[in-house]
Amino acid sequence: MPTLDNSATTVISSNLKYPEGPVHCADGSIILVEINGQQLSIVAPDGGPARKLADVPGGPNGAAAGPDGDIYICNDGGFDWIPMPLPNGQKLLVTGNQPHGYSGGSLQKIDSATGELVTLYTDCADRAFPPPNQPPVWNPPFQLRGLDDLVFDEAGGVWFTDYGKQRTYDKDITAVYYATADGKSIKQMIYPLNSPNGIGLSPCGKKLYVALTFASKVVWYDIPEPGVIKPNPASLDGSHLLSADLPGQSMLDSLAVDSEGNVYVATMLPDGLNPMSNLCR
Numbered sequence: 428m429p430t431l432d433n434s435a436t437t438v439i440s441s442n443l444k445y446p447e448g449p450v451h452c453a454d455g456s457i458i459l460v461e462i463n464g465q466q467l468s469i470v471a472p473d474g475g476p477a478r479k480l481a482d483v484p485g486g487p488n489g490a491a492a493g494p495d496g497d498i499y500i501c502n503d504g505g506f507d508w509i510p511m512p513l514p515n516g517q518k519l520l521v522t523g524n525q526p527h528g529y530s531g532g533s534l535q536k537i538d539s540a541t542g543e544l545v546t547l548y549t550d551c552a553d554r555a556f557p558p559p560n561q562p563p564v565w566n567p568p569f570q571l572r573g574l575d576d577l578v579f580d581e582a583g584g585v586w587f588t589d590y591g592k593q594r595t596y597d598k599d600i601t602a603v604y605y606a607t608a609d610g611k612s613i614k615q616m617i618y619p620l621n622s623p624n625g626i627g628l629s630p631c632g633k634k635l636y637v638a639l640t641f642a643s644k645v646v647w648y649d650i651p652e653p654g655v656i657k658p659n660p661a662s663l664d665g666s667h668l669l670s671a672d673l674p675g676q677s678m679l680d681s682l683a684v685d686s687e688g689n690v691y692v693a694t695m696l697p698d699g700l701n702p703m704s705n706l707c708r
Contacts (some may be wrong), residue, residue: 467487488575500536576626579608581652625637
């Protein structure tokens with residue numbers, strides 16, 4: 428799998444507190460979330476320091492513009508942050524375990540008219556493919572744990588991943604969900620999954636791509652119509668494999684699809700276990 432040439436990369440803003448989920452605006456500005464900063468921020472078209480748009484307590488992890496023009500946010504509920512020393516004397520903050528006081532994950536939005544942070548979903552009862560001899564609903568509802576990334580389809584529905592939370596001796600098994608933007612309907616579409624992360628749709632909207640962080644692979648699913656998955660009968664979990672041919676350790680993170688259908692996936696630790704390997708060059 429080819430990698431991007433970063434030799435011409437330009438820094439347009441710095442001192443961000445674990446930025447994620449960039450949204451490119453029509454005027455050239457960039458809206459993003461700062462997970463550790465617990466806020467939604469904006470960077471001007473010509474760069475410079477980010478300006479806070481709204482406080483987002485917990486862990487705003489992904490952002491996307493919805494059909495109504497509001498910004499929708501995957502809130503992971505926060506992390507224990509691990510400071511790792513760098514050669515220049517500074518410290519790199521790395522996400523850790525489920526934090527003290529954690530109360531769950533949620534799908535939220537910033538109301539563009541009022542600036543209010545609105546929580547749309549915190550749990551889900553309905554599931555698309557229950558195992559044999561099990562009911563089609565979770566009772567009690569399945570709590571959202573560590574929402575990560577999201578993408579809207581042409582019908583205005585939103586697909587999102589739940590990365591889950593890790594604790595000292597165990598971690599969550601989670602899912603991919605499909606929900607309406609009005610907060611009235613949510614369904615668990617792909618379960619069980621181990622740390623699903625980036626998510627995206629093909630230009631035609633007929634393929635859903637999901638990056639699996641620790642499996643180091645990108646899988647895709649047939650989407651015959653909005654909010655519907657057609658399982659692959661040739662696989663045990665209904666998925667199709669896009670790629671597992673990734674260099675090094677390559678734990679996967681965010682994912683994007685361009686207008687020609689090319690899939691781009693961000694990788695963590697492509698050179699192995701040392702998170703400072705690239706920083707020390």
